[in-house]
Amino acid sequence: METTEALDIVGSLVSQLKRYSAKLPAVVPLAGVPSGMRPSPELVETFEQTVSRFRRQATGTKLGRVNDVLIETLEAFESGLMLKSVQALLMAVDHLELMQREGAVTMLPGAEARLREYRHALHKILPGNKPELEGAGKWM
Numbered sequence: 001m002e003t004t005e006a007l008d009i010v011g012s013l014v015s016q017l018k019r020y021s022a023k024l025p026a027v028v029p030l031a032g033v034p035s036g037m038r039p040s041p042e043l044v045e046t047f048e049q050t051v052s053r054f055r056r057q058a059t060g061t062k063l064g065r066v067n068d069v070l071i072e073t074l075e076a077f078e079s080g081l082m083l084k085s086v087q088a089l090l091m092a093v094d095h096l097e098l099m100q101r102e103g104a105v106t107m108l109p110g111a112e113a114r115l116r117e118y119r120h121a122l123h124k125i126l127p128g129n130k131p132e133l134e135g136a137g138k139w140m
Contacts, residue, residue: 005109006063006096009054009123014118021082021125028072035115038080047077057069062104066095086125093119 020039039047040054049125051074058064069092074083095113 002065003096003100003105003111004068005057006054006123007107007111009050009057010092010096010118012050013047013070014121015126016043016050017077017082017086017089017101018121020077024082039077042076048074060100063096064135066097067093069095083126086122090119090122093122 020043024037041101051070054070055067058067069088073085073088073092076082076088096105097112100107
């Protein structure tokens with residue numbers, strides 16, 4: 001598996017998380033948290049196919065180290081645990097950056113910028129990223 005293919009797949013997962021998170025309400029009532037916020041079976045199927053494609057192509061390569069983290073992302077997504085899914089995908093981005101720094105994989109020019117872009121997109125999904133909340137609670 002080429003690193004560009006791996007980045008394409010990770011980018012696809014980031015995009016899917018962004019689309020799903022955009023459909024979620026800003027405030028989730030506690031009554032809806034246990035079961036009401038799960039993605040549709042179609043979204044889960046698409047996400048699972050993307051993770052499976054990565055696993056098939058990365059098995060037996062150095063990129064195979066990322067497989068477990070992507071499985072964690074998938075399991076969290078299936079359960080509707082958006083925060084955990086984002087955190088696991090951030091770990092996958094961390095693994096790719098670390099492998100590139102260690103020289104385990106070679107990335108084409110621009111790959112580092114793509115990884116930064118993915119990280120930024122994932123951070124925007126996390127709670128507390130709204131500019132209107134900046135400084136909130138600062139004086140407490």
